[in-house]
Amino acid sequence: MSETERIKRQILRALKLRPQTFWELINHQDGHIAAFFEALQSLLAEGTVLYQGHRFRLVREVELHPLADTLCETCGLGVVLRGYWEGIYRRFLEVTQDRPLPTSDYDQGFVRPVDTVRRVAYIYQRGDLEETDIFILGDDDLLSVAMGLTRMPRRVVVVEIDQRLNRFIQEFAQREGLKNLEVYDYNVVEALPDSLKGAFEVFVTDPVETRKGLRLFVGRCLEALRGPGAAGYMGFTHREASLQKWFEFEKFILSAGLVITDILRDFAIYPERENQWEHFYETYEIMRKLELPLPEVDWYKSSFVRFEVVEGPRVPEFEPPRDLRELYFDEESWATPLPSYLKGP
Amino acid sequence: MSETERIKRQILRALKLRPQTFWELINHQDGHIAAFFEALQSLLAEGTVLYQGHRFRLVREVELHPLADTLCETCGLGVVLRGYWEGIYRRFLEVTQDRPLPTSDYDQGFVRPVDTVRRVAYIYQRGDLEETDIFILGDDDLLSVAMGLTRMPRRVVVVEIDQRLNRFIQEFAQREGLKNLEVYDYNVVEALPDSLKGAFEVFVTDPVETRKGLRLFVGRCLEALRGPGAAGYMGFTHREASLQKWFEFEKFILSAGLVITDILRDFAIYPERENQWEHFYETYEIMRKLELPLPEVDWYKSSFVRFEVVEGPRVPEFEPPRDLRELYFDEESWATPLPSYLKGP
Incomplete structure (x- = not known):
């Protein structure tokens, strides 16, 4: 596009x-x-x-949904789900009631349902949802389900390592008769299948935020994009990524031929209660630094960032990490759980 | 800082x-x-x-104002002026009632008063307002007045070409007894005085959006910054700047050693009625393309962008434009008025 x-x-x-x-x-x-x-x-x-x-x-009929505006009327900046989008949000809550819970094996955690639907609405605002081919790398937020409910995208492809999520999304797609929602078992350290390369107008991902993880996740996503005008969206935190890391990552993005068009600070909140990840905290780096109670407020937040391809994209060199420890951990990953297979005997 | x-x-x-x-x-x-x-x-x-x-x-008293939160409660993203900030907004409306109106001689136009105060509140949210030295290049929005009303910054220096504005701000500062609000007559094509170089922790500007204008305005601002941790804010539109221009500009910013931390789309709106700039439209490029009425809605909007110095800053080479036509006009300036001194006889 x-x-x-x-x-x-x-x-x-x-x-x-x-x-x-x-x-x-x-x-x-x-x-x-x-x-x-x-x-x-x-x-x-x-x-x-x-x-x-x-x-x-x-003058003639066009096959598009009439504009369903979502701009916040209070401040004119954020997203509010009203009318059409309120309906999507209600249905999203219904169909995700029995979602799989996060596992520390893949550093999972999902944002509030309202934030997932707000992300879809923001993607819609930008003109990137309706009649587009969308690539989602990692979907513990179940973004594909929210997108599926709108029936707006031409095609949504999820690649995800967690087979529980993949089954959940597939069953949803089957129940709803969504033939254009495809799900593949995929480990990000493997090469992307050729059939998915250069095939999409939009990607969405929530990368692991180690230096290597960022480049790996977003590198794969860049490979999936078609060309100029294509757009990428990602969650990116200040919690586990320093400004130095943001700086290096932005240089990576620009060198790929993409311009950064939006950076919305703390767009999404990870709810402590719904994630039921209290036991994750046992192995968090931060819990060894200070005597801390379990959080009594939601504190893990993530900015929403949008890019758009101006030239190329030229996928920069990126090196898959040597092993899973290098994928998930660097000196800034202070709130990342140790996966079971990395724990000692 | x-x-x-x-x-x-x-x-x-x-x-x-x-x-x-x-x-x-x-x-x-x-x-x-x-x-x-x-x-x-x-x-x-x-x-x-x-x-x-x-x-x-x-444990001990600190000389800071207690946090005056401004996060929009509806969407969690934008800025809402309540409590302390509502008071600042009311006073800002009072003291700017007789502001000088825009002149086409300097491509002026101001954002809604609410947006000026919202910008100050956003700068405050980021920790860039209180006890900081702030450099403002061009101030037809009267941002310095809103900042002055908070009495939070250590020092605010405005450099501006329009002597009407400078007099207005000086008179305000005098009336309010603000000794740390300084105003200088300054044309951006001239070199920045040495005394202002490397002296500030924060800059704010609304640059002319031609390629040369962007680099000139922001280059001067970069020269004014002190070092790592310093921050810059600017208004930047999609109306007169293509994504290609954004792309080139972002490369310029990153090459200077700054990371982009926030891009808030359409944060500020330029009100048609208050600007009283109907006659500007006579010379707009866009009015020659299509038979158009004068706007019946506000349509000129500007994103608010924040940078932070990670390394340096290293001020990249920038070349002052040859003349004022080159400063104000390129192939994308379709809503910029022709200054009187560039009009034919």
């Missing part, structure tokens, strides 16, 4: 809501004014849109 | 509110867990803070 293609769709779904002036419409799309003008001209030229009485209007 | 210094202050102002547990406190600061732990240890060691019954508490 080119940038122009994304802008066109943002325009069309806004017009499906109602005819709009130039100045209303520019607020419903992400392009700069020249690119917006070009997209409009192209829609006028191909006869999809008409300009009359200073308003643009749809 | 080092990163540790910032975290310490974020901790102290939170403790001034009330004693807090480790997990509460980590939510009120921006560092990663190891840096947070280090800052806490240092406060314990120097006897400012005590750890007792799983709570940290202040």
